[in-house]
Amino acid sequence: MIILTGNDLKTGAVVWWTGRAWSLQVDDAVDVGDQADAIARSEEAARHVNVPYAIEAEQTADGVRPAHIKDRVRALGPTVRPDLTLKPADPEAGNWVI
Amino acid sequence: MYRYDQYDQAMVDARVEEFRDQAQRRLEGKLTEDQFKPLRLMNGLYLQLHAYMLRVAVPYGTLSSTQMRALADIAEKYDRGYGHFTTRQNIQYNWIKLEDAADILADLATVEMHAIQTSGNCIRNISSDHFAGAAADEVADPRPYAELLRQWSSFHPEFSYLPRKFKFCVIASETDRAAMRLHDIGIRIVERDGELGAQFYVGGGMGRTPMIAPMIRDFVPLDQLVTYAEACLRVYNRHGRRDNKYKARIKILVHELGAEEYTRQVGEEFAHLLDQGIEPPLAELERIKGYFGDPDLPETGEEIDRSDPDFALWVERNTHPHKVPGHVAAVISLKPVGGIPGDATAEQMRLMADLAERYSHDELRVMHTQNIVLPHVAEADLAAIWKKLAEAGLAAPNLDTVEDIIACPGLDYCSLANARSIPVAQKISERFAATGKTGELGQLKLKISGCINACGHHHAGHIGILGVDRKGVENYQLLLGGSEAEDCSLGKITGPGFDEAGVVDAIETVTDLYLRERTDGERFLDTYRRIGMEPFKEALYG
Ligand code: HEM
Numbered sequence: 001m002i003i004l005t006g007n008d009l010k011t012g013a014v015v016w017w018t019g020r021a022w023s024l025q026v027d028d029a030v031d032v033g034d035q036a037d038a039i040a041r042s043e044e045a046a047r048h049v050n051v052p053y054a055i056e057a058e059q060t061a062d063g064v065r066p067a068h069i070k071d072r073v074r075a076l077g078p079t080v081r082p083d084l085t086l087k088p089a090d091p092e093a094g095n096w097v098i
Numbered sequence: 099m100y101r102y103d104q105y106d107q108a109m110v111d112a113r114v115e116e117f118r119d120q121a122q123r124r125l126e127g128k129l130t131e132d133q134f135k136p137l138r139l140m141n142g143l144y145l146q147l148h149a150y151m152l153r154v155a156v157p158y159g160t161l162s163s164t165q166m167r168a169l170a171d172i173a174e175k176y177d178r179g180y181g182h183f184t185t186r187q188n189i190q191y192n193w194i195k196l197e198d199a200a201d202i203l204a205d206l207a208t209v210e211m212h213a214i215q216t217s218g219n220c221i222r223n224i225s226s227d228h229f230a231g232a233a234a235d236e237v238a239d240p241r242p243y244a245e246l247l248r249q250w251s252s253f254h255p256e257f258s259y260l261p262r263k264f265k266f267c268v269i270a271s272e273t274d275r276a277a278m279r280l281h282d283i284g285i286r287i288v289e290r291d292g293e294l295g296a297q298f299y300v301g302g303g304m305g306r307t308p309m310i311a312p313m314i315r316d317f318v319p320l321d322q323l324v325t326y327a328e329a330c331l332r333v334y335n336r337h338g339r340r341d342n343k344y345k346a347r348i349k350i351l352v353h354e355l356g357a358e359e360y361t362r363q364v365g366e367e368f369a370h371l372l373d374q375g376i377e378p379p380l381a382e383l384e385r386i387k388g389y390f391g392d393p394d395l396p397e398t399g400e401e402i403d404r405s406d407p408d409f410a411l412w413v414e415r416n417t418h419p420h421k422v423p424g425h426v427a428a429v430i431s432l433k434p435v436g437g438i439p440g441d442a443t444a445e446q447m448r449l450m451a452d453l454a455e456r457y458s459h460d461e462l463r464v465m466h467t468q469n470i471v472l473p474h475v476a477e478a479d480l481a482a483i484w485k486k487l488a489e490a491g492l493a494a495p496n497l498d499t500v501e502d503i504i505a506c507p508g509l510d511y512c513s514l515a516n517a518r519s520i521p522v523a524q525k526i527s528e529r530f531a532a533t534g535k536t537g538e539l540g541q542l543k544l545k546i547s548g549c550i551n552a553c554g555h556h557h558a559g560h561i562g563i564l565g566v567d568r569k570g571v572e573n574y575q576l577l578l579g580g581s582e583a584e585d586c587s588l589g590k591i592t593g594p595g596f597d598e599a600g601v602v603d604a605i606e607t608v609t610d611l612y613l614r615e616r617t618d619g620e621r622f623l624d625t626y627r628r629i630g631m632e633p634f635k636e637a638l639y640g
């Protein structure tokens with residue numbers, strides 16, 4: 001699947017396109033197919049997102065998993081500071097990142 | 099240390115307001131990202147892997163306690179409670195919000211700090227010896243010269259759009275503690291027949307094409323220092339390769355022209371510039387020097403009590419001789435075993451500020467090795483300092499050992515990275531702490547970068563590690579034989595890379611070979627230079 005990511009303009013937080021809005025959780029990301037460019041352009045113009053780009057990902061039983069390691073690190077947070085990730089209380093949270 | 103005058107303060111304050119307006123216009127959609135990006139970069143604001151990242155300039159790595167406290171406050175108020183000290187003697191914050199950026203710059207301005215020219219193709223933060231003003235072996239404090247160059251280069255219209263980023267370093271000792279020859283321009287202040295002058299090394303750098311700067315002028319009189327620097331920059335600005343980002347650094351120009359021809363062209367430009375009267379009057383240098391006066395340190399000769407072995411080890415490893423007897427420069431290690439090299443929490447920053455205020459004449463230094471120095475400490479105070487550091491997890495006795503690893507942010511934070519650097523550093527320090535070989539290995543400089551840009555100085559490590567991407571998987575190349583010091587050399591790749599666990603094993607293989615082969619007093623680097631790469635290759639790849 002192709003998903004769309006970017007950074008929130010105001011906060012810089014990594015966000016994922018859910019079909020209607022932007023979410024902090026990669027698992028909310030939807031397949032945008034060949035609509036990536038069009039969505040990216042209109043969302044950027046509306047200042048909902050900064051530097052959006054499309055990436056390859058896979059829908060697994062555990063959730064949406066970006067193909068490239070860099071986007072997996074972006075999705076969760078730094079692998080060396082579990083306390084700063086989106087799931088600080090879950091020691092297993094990062095197992096799919098690397 | 100240097101204090102802003104009314105002009106400095108007015109410029110920095112004006113810049114904050116200018117940026118506030120720019121950021122506001124971006125938030126309101128009056129500027130596109132393409133329009134805004136160069137403006138935010140001019141103020142040190144990057145967009146990184148997880149958020150905006152702010153790089154704050156720490157000129158020649160010198161900080162007052164007040165400034166360090168302000169950095170702690172920013173970490174707490176606007177970031178996630180910590181900051182990362184870098185190999186350019188700066189600090190970076192990883193979780194900045196665009197909405198807050200102007201307020202942060204305003205807070206910085208209240209303590210004479212900013213983030214101007216910490217990015218972009220301009221003259222960046224000037225680095226220096228972290229023991230400047232304290233070291234027993236310097237001919238002068240190099241910082242007034244660095245400050246003069248800073249004032250000349252900040253906002254210099256001709257050098258705001260160079261072919262590529264530009265880095266100066268100024269030292270004043272035979273011993274090079276600042277990687278001087280790996281800078282675009284390295285300056286060593288030297289003494290000839292009682293006169294001070296500047297020795298120029300031009301065209302060094304790491305990155306994709308690492309080069310050691312050749313010396314191009316042996317002695318530039320101090321009343322021509324800025325003029326000569328200007329001549330060096332002008333020739334580069336004129337002929338640097340703007341067509342190709344990878345060939346745009348001055349090292350490529352010097353290499354392609356040849357040092358001799360480059361020097362000749364600089365000489366011509368210099369002769370021309372001497373007539374233009376661009377050199378600031380020497381009185382200006384004297385005025386600046388006035389800010390860098392030596393602190394009043396009473397000579398003492400008291401023996402210190404070294405009966406606690408942990409304390410004794412810390413004193414042995416983490417202090418450096420001071421020019422005033424009875425004093426030392428004390429190094430606060432930001433490399434606890436298994437920690438993130440260069441990270442410090444807000445509380446740790448405040449503790450370091452307090453210690454500097456109480457015991458080090460209100461001064462701290464950021465080292466390019468991502469540690470912090472208390473430059474002027476009486477030996478009699480070391481025990482008290484060490485005790486407080488130990489309570490805060492800041493007393494790792496590991497300066498210049500295999501555990502004192504430089505690691506760039508790598509794939510955990512950096513959008514340019516190919517592989518992670520930090521976990522590799524963590525695992526290596528854990529391995530050596532566990533096997534207890536750290537002390538036996540002696541001086542061993544290990545440096546890790548997460549990509550070819552070499553922010554972690556891997557080319558200059560006695561052992562270097564370079565993270566590469568092998569079909570989407572992290573892979574680590576091993577380099578041996580680099581040095582950033584006065585015996586400057588570039589490391590060579592051993593052969594095929596390793597995975598994360600493999601590279602930790604490989605380091606141990608390499609160091610075990612050294613322990614078997616070394617002769618008396620040889621550092622790892624010396625043994626490598628004597629026996630060459632082959633035995634190491636043999637041990638690693640069979
Ligand atoms: C985290 C974001 C960073 C980015 C995007 C970045 C970008 C780069 C780039 C593109 C280069 C190669 C320049 C060239 O050769 O033309 C470079 C080199 C370098 N950077 Fe960074 N860097 C980052 C972090 C750091 C950090 C944390 C430090 C310490 C302040 C640092 C210090 C250096 C050094 C020492 C070099 C080698 C320069 C040389 O000698 O050629 N960088 N960086």
Ligand code: SF4
Pocket residue numbers: 506507508509512513514515516547548549550551552553554
């Ligand atoms: S060396 Fe590469 S990965 Fe490391 S900080 Fe520099 S640009 Fe990022």
